[in-house]
Every structure is written in structure tokens, then in C-alpha cells.
Amino acid sequence: MAHLPILQFEEKIVETVENNPVVVIIGETGSGKSTQLSQILHRRGFTKSGTIAVTQPRRVAAVSVSRRVAQELGVRLGEEVGYAIRFEDRTSEKTLIKYLTDGVLLRESLSNPELNQYSVIILDEAHERSLNTDILLGLMKRLIKLRASNLKVLITSATLDGEKVSRFFSNCPILNVPGKLFPVEILHSSERPKSYIEAALKMAVDIHAREPEGDVLIFMTGQDDIEKMVSKLEERIQNLEEGSCLDAIILPLHGSLAPEMQVRVFSPPPPNCRRFIVSTNIAETSLTVDGVVYVIDSGYVKQRQYNPSTGMYSLDVVQISKVQANQRAGRAGRTRPGRCYRLYPSMVYEDDFLDATIPEIQRSSLAGSVLYLKSLNLPDINILKFDFLDPPSSESLEDALKQLYLIDAINVDGSVTSLGRIMAELPLEPSLSRTLLEANECGCLSQALTVAAMLSAETTLLLGRSKSTEKKRKNPPSSDLPDGSGWGDHIQLLQIYEIWHQTDYNIDWCKDNYLQVRGMMFVKDVRKQLAQIMQKIAKGSLDVKTSKRWKEGQDYRALRKALCSGYANQLAERMIRHNGYRTVGFKSQVVQVHPSSVLKPDEEGMLPNYVVYHELIATSRPYMRNVCAVEMAWVTPILSKLDNLNVSKLSGGTSLSHEQTQVENSNLPNEDSLATQPSDDHN
Numbered sequence: 074m075a076h077l078p079i080l081q082f083e084e085k086i087v088e089t090v091e092n093n094p095v096v097v098i099i100g101e102t103g104s105g106k107s108t109q110l111s112q113i114l115h116r117r118g119f120t121k122s123g124t125i126a127v128t129q130p131r132r133v134a135a136v137s138v139s140r141r142v143a144q145e146l147g148v149r150l151g152e153e154v155g156y157a158i159r160f161e162d163r164t165s166e167k168t169l170i171k172y173l174t175d176g177v178l179l180r181e182s183l184s185n186p187e188l189n190q191y192s193v194i195i196l197d198e199a200h201e202r203s204l205n206t207d208i209l210l211g212l213m214k215r216l217i218k219l220r221a222s223n224l225k226v227l228i229t230s231a232t233l234d235g236e237k238v239s240r241f242f243s244n245c246p247i248l249n250v251p252g253k254l255f256p257v258e259i260l261h262s263s264e265r266p267k268s269y270i271e272a273a274l275k276m277a278v279d280i281h282a283r284e285p286e287g288d289v290l291i292f293m294t295g296q297d298d299i300e301k302m303v304s305k306l307e308e309r310i311q312n313l314e315e316g317s318c319l320d321a322i323i324l325p326l327h328g329s330l331a332p333e334m335q336v337r338v339f340s341p342p343p344p345n346c347r348r349f350i351v352s353t354n355i356a357e358t359s360l361t362v363d364g365v366v367y368v369i370d371s372g373y374v375k376q377r378q379y380n381p382s383t384g385m386y387s388l389d390v391v392q393i394s395k396v397q398a399n400q401r402a403g404r405a406g407r408t409r410p411g412r413c414y415r416l417y418p419s420m421v422y423e424d425d426f427l428d429a430t431i432p433e434i435q436r437s438s439l440a441g442s443v444l445y446l447k448s449l450n451l452p453d454i455n456i457l458k459f460d461f462l463d464p465p466s467s468e469s470l471e472d473a474l475k476q477l478y479l480i481d482a483i484n485v486d487g488s489v490t491s492l493g494r495i496m497a498e499l500p501l502e503p504s505l506s507r508t509l510l511e512a513n514e515c516g517c518l519s520q521a522l523t524v525a526a527m528l529s530a531e532t533t534l535l536l537g538r539s540k541s542t543e544k545k546r547k548n549p550p551s552s553d554l555p556d557g558s559g560w561g562d563h564i565q566l567l568q569i570y571e572i573w574h575q576t577d578y579n580i581d582w583c584k585d586n587y588l589q590v591r592g593m594m595f596v597k598d599v600r601k602q603l604a605q606i607m608q609k610i611a612k613g614s615l616d617v618k619t620s621k622r623w624k625e626g627q628d629y630r631a632l633r634k635a636l637c638s639g640y641a642n643q644l645a646e647r648m649i650r651h652n653g654y655r656t657v658g659f660k661s662q663v664v665q666v667h668p669s670s671v672l673k674p675d676e677e678g679m680l681p682n683y684v685v686y687h688e689l690i691a692t693s694r695p696y697m698r699n700v701c702a703v704e705m706a707w708v709t710p711i712l713s714k715l716d717n718l719n720v721s722k723l724s725g726g727t728s729l730s731h732e733q734t735q736v737e738n739s740n741l742p743n744e745d746s747l748a749t750q751p752s753d754d755h756n
């Protein structure tokens with residue numbers, strides 16, 4: 074820790090922060106920004122008047138960095154140093170340094186718009202340009218005007234264009250912390266390999282056989298690739314003919330890894346041993362792994378993109394940007410001169426890679442963010458005039474307004490409704506918040522809470538969605554699991570939880586049914602938290618208990634009706650003489666029920682006339698993932714709302730079309746990408 078470059082700048086940092094409300098700090102990854110800045114300011118008395126908040130775009134980083142800082146200060150995690158991520162708060166009255174995801178800080182500001190509990194707010198990893206950090210940047214601008222005398226804001230970044238952020242904050246000072254980076258030799262492949270996994274594998278084995286000691290960091294795109302790579306690498310290294318004078322440890326690193334697995338990358342290797350760390354872009358800047366001398370860069374990243382005209386998400390494997398490529402290479406030169414093997418020709422880097430990654434705000438659905446900004450209800454904040462570092466496209470703002478109108482979060486004139494205000498407070502996406510509120514009215518809140526909790530934890534449940542895990546199973550996980558009784562996936566999720574509840578949360582039952590125990594326990598906890606929030610919001614006693622008996626033959630009408638209100642903007646109508654659907658509300662397009670869905674045609678080969686879906690995903694073709702059958706009578710009011718929709722009124726009569734950047738819709742990904750989360754595992 075003593076050698077971290079940032080520590081030499083302590084005096085300069087403290088002096089600049091004391092004299093300025095906002096400071097931008099640019100420092101190479103690993104220079105100590107995330108772990109040391111908060112400690113420096115704490116040492117120098119900034120926690121006397123409040124807590125220091127440090128935001129992180131990724132949950133993993135918030136947990137891992139706070140753990141480290143607690144360790145360095147010799148305190149118990151959750152006491153003086155703690156973290157808060159969605160559905161998990163490890164802070165206490167004593168907490169002076171709080172690491173939190175940017176989304177959690179945004180939500181906190183709804184109940185406390187001036188964020189008075191904080192004396193310092195550090196927006197860390199701003200170069201990631203996550204949607205929430207971008208919104209926080211705008212919000213901070215306002216906050217420092219309100220709290221000029223008692224708030225300090227620091228914006229830190231590894232690569233960010235410091236001048237641009239400084240201009241955004243009235244030319245605030247920029248501090249550069251020069252990193253101690255050793256030279257990194259960059260070697261390009263002469264052509265793009267057919268399989269980047271195979272090429273990376275060969276490269277890793279070659280390094281192990283020929284090169285002197287030093288860890289190898291391999292950048293893959295997602296969990297599936299990583300799992301494949303880890304098992305193949307283990308096999309090849311064991312069978313290495315020439316052998317190596319070093320032992321090998323192979324470690325995966327991605328956002329869905331259990332915390333105890335994640336921390337393994339921070340323990341130094343035993344003597345005479347080389348570590349291979351196979352990671353997503355999480356090791357690019359979020360987590361610094363020491364000891365890396367060789368980097369193998371596939372040149373790809375898995376990125377989630379949203380197309381506002383179709384309402385469709387795609388999880389694409391796309392080329393990284395030049396900035397990302399340079400960050401990846403830099404990981405090789407932290408402890409001594411290193412080498413980066415790029416699995417692409419230098420021409421591809423020069424001609425095809427974008428200079429910088431497209432900010433998330435320009436490739437996401439903005440419904441949640443727009444609802445949030447509108448709920449702040451501040452006279453000087455108007456979503457259309459909101460000060461963005463890079464503005465979103467007018468099309469995505471229109472899309473967000475339309476979605477919010479359809480789920481009753483805003484009125485026809487664009488003003489936020491009382492329902493919308495409550496929705497913004499719930500730590501869920503607007504569609505699920507709306508479902509819970511409607512369910513409360515329809516008397517099925519308990520069931521809706523279960524569905525919302527199951528959907529929030531879905532990626533850790535393992536419900537046969539990952540192809541590589543699928544292959545490992547001898548039997549498909551269908552035998553004992555309910556099938557949604559013909560109503561679809563939401564109902565199946567409910568039934569699964571209810572049966573588990575009946576077994577008294579039996580761990581063996583989860584294992585027998587190929588459900589991750591950790592995932593199910595998380596669902597139970599999330600459900601409890603959501604129930605508490607709903608109790609608070611409704612200010613009364615609600616029936617949130619899980620029903621004791623799971624009954625056959627229910628039609629789940631109330632719950633499906635609630636889901637229909639929540640997903641009014643995600644509705645599809647079956648096409649006549651066809652088992653496909655067309656989406657309603659967006660530019661109409663033909664979509665199919667995803668093959669993993671439990672919703673199957675009935676004995677006559679028919680599917681329900683109307684369904685709502687949780688997500689529209691483009692893989693080999695457009696698919697609806699997680700669907701629920703709904704009834705015509707509930708759909709009619711939505712259709713008439715759509716008929717009377719006037720987007721210009723929704724935006725308060727203001728034209729949205731000013732000069733703004735449009736995000737290009739990128740090409741279709743391979744089937745594999747569906748199986749895992751995007752590699753940028755944001756909160």
C-alpha cells in the first residue's frame with residue numbers, strides 16, 4: 074500500500090479539495106484512487122462533518138474495495154467502513170467511509186435530495202460512463218450550488234477526458250496522478266483468429282511453456298467463454314508435452330462469481346507458480362490484479378444495447394474501443410515490463426476500433442432514469458433541459474416517456490403521477506414496481522413480491538439458461554419443477570418459490586432441482602426487503618406472507634392482471650394463423666416466445682392471444698423472454714391509451730429533436746450470448 078502512487082500526492086490532493094468544491098482526479102488504474110482517496114480524506118478530517126461516499130458502477134467493486142479498505146484500516150466491514158449495493162446494506166451508524174453503487178446513491182437522493190449525510194462524494198470510475206454515474210454528474214452540479222460550503226465532490230477516472238469533465242464543472246481543477254507503469258510490448262496477430270477462445274488458449278499455453286514467471290491475464294467476453302476457457306486451459310496445461318518449470322493456478326473472474334471466489338485473485342500465488350486469470354472487462358479498470366506480466370486480449374466485450382424504436386435489447390459481442398485496448402495492455406506493466414498479445418491485427422485496432430466506448434446513456438432504456446429525474450421534482454431540473462455530459466438521443470427520451478405513460482407513472486402532460494413517485498422509490502425497474510402497486514390493489518401482493526424477487530435474482534438461479542451448465546447436467550431440471558400451469562414463466566417462478574417455501578426452504582430440494590442455493594437464498598432475502606419497503610410505502614399492514622399451500626389448478630388471474638398493468642409497455646399480440654406474435658406499442662415487429670420459456674402451445678397447437686414479456690432480446694431472431702398470458706379485457710384499455718398517445722404532449726410540448734447523438738444498432742450476436750449476463754455487470 075505504501076508504494077501506491079496516489080499517496081505521494083496527499084498534500085496536493087488535500088489542498089486542492091479544501092480550496093475547491095469539485096476536483097477531477099485522473100490516475101492510472103491501480104494508482105490507488107478507489108482504496109486510498111477515501112482514507113486520505115478521512116485521515117485529514119473530512120469525516121468530522123459527515124460520511125465519505127464513494128460510488129462504484131459495479132457491485133463487485135463496491136464490495137471488494139470496501140473489504141480492502143476495512144482491512145487496511147483494521148476495522149470490521151460494516152462498521153467504520155461499509156458498503157451498500159442493491160438489496161444489501163452493510164453499513165451502520167458508525168460508518169464513515171461508505172462504498173455504494175451509483176444506483177444506490179441516486180435512490181438515496183430521492184428521500185434526501187441534498188444528501189446531507191455526506192461531507193464528500195467521490196464518483197469513482199467515471200470513465201466507465203455508466204448511466205447512473207452520468208446522471209449523478211448532472212446532479213452533483215446542482216448539489217454543489219446548494220451545498221457549496223459543506224460538500225466536496227471528487228470525480229475520479231482512469232482514462233476519462235479530464236478537460237471535458239472539468240469544463241462541465243465550470244473549469245474545476247484537474248489533478249493528474251502519474252502511474253508507475255512499466256513499458257508494455259504490444260504484439261498483434263497477423264489476422265483475426267476463427268475462434269478467439271482457441272487462439273487465447275494456444276497463446277496461454279505457449280507463454281506457460283516458454284516465458285519466465287509472471288501471471289497471465291486473459292480477457293474474454295462473458296461467463297460462458299470464461300468457463301470454457303478455464304476448463305480447456307486446465308486440461309491443456311496438465312497434458313503439456315514440453316512441460317513448464319512453473320506450476321499453474323487458473324482463476325475465473327466475472328461479476329456473477331461468488332464473493333469468496335472473487336477474492337481469490339487478490340491472494341498472491343505460492344512460490345514457483347504462475348496464475349492465469351480469465352476475466353471479463355471487470356479486470357480492465359474496476360479490479361486491479363497484481364502480478365500480471367502477460368495480457369492476452371481477445372479484442373471483444375459483451376455489451377448490452379437497447380434499441381428504442383423496437384424496445385429490443387441485444388447482448389452483443391462487440392469490438393472493444395481503443396481506450397479499452399490500451400487499458401487492457403496497461404495491466405501487463407504494473408510490476409515490471411510486460412507484454413500484451415492482441416488477438417487482432419494492428420490495422421483492426423487503427424481502423425475499426427472506436428476511439429472510446431459509447432456511454433451507457435446512449436445505449437440503454439431510459440425509463441427508470443427519466444422517472445427518477447421527474448420524481449426529484451426540483452424546479453430547476455427538467456429532463457429535457459437536464460445537463461448531461463453526453464445527451465441521450467431524442468428517440469430514447471421519447472421512448473422512455475411513452476413507456477412511463479403506459480404504466481401510469483406520468484400523466485398525459487408528462488408530469489409525474491403519485492403512483493410514479495412511489496414507483497421511483499422502489500429498487501426495481503418501473504415495470505415491476507408498477508406490478509407490485511397494482512398487485513397491492515388486486516390483493517395478490519404476496520405473489521407479486523415473489524415474482525419480483527425471483528426476477529431480480531434470475532441470473533443466479535441457474536434455471537437451465539446457461540448452455541455450459543446445461544451440458545454438465547445428466548437430467549434436464551424439469552422433472553420436479555412446476556411448469557407455470559400454462560400461464561407462462563412468471564407464474565412458474567412463483568410456483569417454484571412456493572414449493573420451496575413448502576419444503577421449509579430446504580437446501581437439498583434446490584440441489585435436486587438444479588437451483589443454486591445461493592441464488593434462492595438471495596431471492597428469499599430480496600423478497601423480505603421488498604415486503605418491508607412495501608409495508609413502509611403503504612404505511613399499513615399488508616398481506617405479504619407467502620401463501621402456505623401451493624394449489625394446483627389456479628388461474629392466477631389477479632397476479633396476471635397486475636403483471637399486465639406493469640408490463641403495459643411490453644405487450645404482444647398473437648398473429649392470426651401463425652404462432653408468432655407482433656409487438657404492440659413499438660414499431661410493430663414479429664417476435665417469438667423464447668425457446669427456454671415454459672409457455673408452450675396447447676393441445677390444439679395454440680398460444681394465448683396476448684402476452685406480456687419481461688424482455689425482448691435479439692439473438693438469432695427477436696425473442697420474448699419471460700412471458701405471461703394476459704386477457705383481452707385487460708389489454709383493451711392499454712390499446713386505447715396507445716391510440717390517444719401524443720408524444721409531444723408527454724414531453725411537455727417541447728420538441729425533443731435537437732442535435733443529439735444516435736446510437737447505431739449493432740449486429741446480431743451469437744446464440745451463446747443469451748446464456749450469460751453482459752460482462753459489464755452494473756447494478
Ligand code: ADP
Binds near residue numbers: 077105141339
Ligand atoms: P485504482 O482505483 O486507482 O484503480 P485501487 O485503489 O483499486 O486503484 O487499487 C490499489 C491497490 O489495491 C492495487 O494494488 C490492488 O490490487 C489493491 N486492492 C484493491 N482491492 C483489493 C482487495 N479487495 N484485496 C486486496 N488488494 C486489493
